[in-house]
Amino acid sequence: MTREFGGWVLGLGVLAVMSAAGAWAEDLPIRKAGLWEIKLAHTGSPLPSLTMQHCTDETVDREMNNMVSPMAKQICSKQDTQKTATGYVSDSLCSVAGISVSSHSEISGDFNSAYTVTTTSHSDLGSKGTPHDAVTTIEAKWLGACKPDQKPGDIVMPGGGFKLNVRDAEKLKNLLPGAK
Template identity: 35%
Template sequence: MSARFRFLLAVSLISVTSVVLAQDIPANMPRRKAGLWEMQTTGMGGRQQTMKLCLDADTDQAMYKMGTQMSGQKCSKFNIDVKGNSVVSDAVCKVDGPNGPMSITSHSETQFDGDSSYHTEGHVSYDPAPAGMGQMAVSSTGRWVGPCAAGQKPGDMIMSNGQTMNIKDMHP
């Protein structure tokens, strides 16, 4: 996996799914239904990106654990508040950007509709600003679309460009 791709994926994870990166995952965190999830994200450059993820309970937990490792190493602040099906998170994290260290400050609010869909609205600030983009509004919608396809295993993620990888193989 290229360094640029790893950087963009890390920024996407922090920007959109900071819920996953909480250091202490609340016991009342909403759970996602096992199967194939389609996630649409708008933010980076205003373009919409769509990816699919084959998910089971173990993969959901592995993503939380991966996020815990990332946040513990990279984030100086991580607050998460769960009230029913609503999750609000705030983070200040440092990542290795293409031109050196970068601080990312994010705020996101996620509303779950049971275990089969969610919608996130967020705001992200970057310092220094990569490519002159210091702030970005981000929205993400995820929905369960059915069982994973034949031949897919939990953790398989199909990116919008058709590239497939398994999120369990990633190391923070």
């Protein structure tokens, strides 16, 4: 894996983690502090599946919510999260660069040892192409305390050694193709 491709994949992984945090908004519980293993799987998408580790604490989780929530409010005409008997459901309707995306997420778990987020999305590409449906599953499990060389906010891609702290969101612009 080249450094550029690895950085691009890490950037997508960070965005996925932040997107999940956005679905949580203020309504979902804060995750237990420590090291979480997060597996992302995509169906109906060219994005690769990936596994990463995220060192977090209460402050970082709240910061991620505060960072994502204003962005979502700017691009989403609908964001609704409701508590259910088995967890939470979240529905949103957003528009980015002329592409309308509706999504439905089902969130379950205790946020202390594990949680799962399954998001079904529909993209209406308008004149840019055929509508697209995709399913993204995030499976997260708590591994224990963060490693000695990690600080809250660090996201690490195992095997590749790519590391980025979510507090350094500006660096994401350099990792994503076409971003400025």
